Amino acid sequence: DSGVTQTPKHLITATGQRVTLRCSPRSGDLSVYWYQQSLDQGLQFLIQYYNGEERAKGNILERFSAQQFPDLHSELNLSSLELGDSALYFCASSDKQGARRTEAFFGQGTRLTVV
Amino acid sequence: AQSVSQHNHHVILSEAASLELGCNYSYGGTVNLFWYVQYPGQHLQLLLKYFSGDPLVKGIKGFEAEFIKSKFSFNLRKPSVQWSDTAEYFCAVNADNYGQNFVFGPGTRLSVLP
Numbered sequence: 001d002s003g004v005t006q007t008p009k010h011l012i013t014a015t016g017q018r019v020t021l022r023c024s025p026r027s028g029d030l031s032v033y034w035y036q037q038s039l040d041q042g043l044q045f046l047i048q049y050y051n052g053e054e055r056a057k058g059n060i061l062e063r064f065s066a067q068q069f070p071d072l073h074s075e076l077n078l079s080s081l082e083l084g085d086s087a088l089y090f091c092a093s094s095d096k097q098g099a100r101r102t103e104a105f106f107g108q109g110t111r112l113t114v115v
Numbered sequence: 116a117q118s119v120s121q122h123n124h125h126v127i128l129s130e131a132a133s134l135e136l137g138c139n140y141s142y143g144g145t146v147n148l149f150w151y152v153q154y155p156g157q158h159l160q161l162l163l164k165y166f167s168g169d170p171l172v173k174g175i176k177g178f179e180a181e182f183i184k185s186k187f188s189f190n191l192r193k194p195s196v197q198w199s200d201t202a203e204y205f206c207a208v209n210a211d212n213y214g215q216n217f218v219f220g221p222g223t224r225l226s227v228l229p
Contacts, residue, residue: 002158033216043159043205043219056216090158092217101166102209103149104217106159 003027004107006091012113018079021110025072025093031055032074033094033104034066038087049074081114088112117142119208119220127226128196136191136223138206148189149207149217150180159205165189176200198229 003026013019025032034046036059045058049068060066063081068074078085088111092104122137140146147166151159163174170182180191189206206220 002160035219042221045216045218048216058216092159101147103147103161103164104207104209105161106151108158 002105002107004091004093004105006089006107006110008110009108010111010113012115013081015081015083015114017081017114018077019081019112021076021078021089021091021112023074023076023091023093023107025074025091026095026105029093029095029105030072031094031102032068032072033092034060034074034076035090035092036087037090037109041087043090046076078112083114086112086114117208117210117218119206119218121204121206121220121223123223124221125224125226127228129228130198131195132227134191134193134196134200134225136204136206136225138189138191138220139187140189140206140208140218141187142208142210144210147209148180148182149209150174150178150189150191151205151207151219153203153205153222155202162191162204196225196227198227201225201227 005024007022030051033048036044046060048056052068066076088109090109091107094102094104119140149164150162165172165182173179203222205222207217209217
């Protein structure tokens with residue numbers, strides 16, 4: 001158990017809908033990262049938050065947004081869903097803002113299926 | 116932008132065979148290097164990491180990796196694989212001053228035949 005909790009584990013929804021994925025980082029970790037894993041794209045970095053503020057942005061679509069709350073949990077909002085958004089969405093956390101000497105701990109992921 | 120490449124998409128080995136998975140990254144500054152493993156249906160778990168010091172690092176489950184700075188490589192090795200090592204292996208880089216995020220390679224799927 002990595003200490004990172006993601007809910008829900010599975011989500012099935014229709015095209016055009018909006019969903020929210022939730023992530024609770026390890027106790028004490030201030031950084032949260034979101035990744036999308038699909039068969040054809042591999043593990044793609046979406047966005048990073050540190051202590052409530054956005055720190056880095058990757059290949060995140062405009063239909064997607066995220067935020068980190070004062071209690072440090074994070075939510076990833078996916079809207080106007082398309083079939084191609086079906087993927088495994090991972091959250092990871094680390095204890096530092098910067099890169100030096102820190103590792104990422106991953107949650108179990110949320111498997112999103114858009115039908 | 117920094118990138119990570121992994122030499123093999125799918126490796127098939129018999130039990131007891133030796134394993135080497137290649138990883139190269141493109142960034143000239145100070146880097147932190149990682150190997151993660153993803154067992155079927157599970158999340159990514161850290162196998163080993165390199166921050167500084169001895170370029171030969173040992174991880175869990177008998178895995179080790181060697182950092183060769185001149186070759187921008189961080190290859191993963193195991194002398195004798197087991198069926199339970201069947202999984203997907205990801206090399207990752209985290210570089211100072213570079214977006215502060217972990218960049219992952221495309222992954223190598225390892226299948227170990229009993």
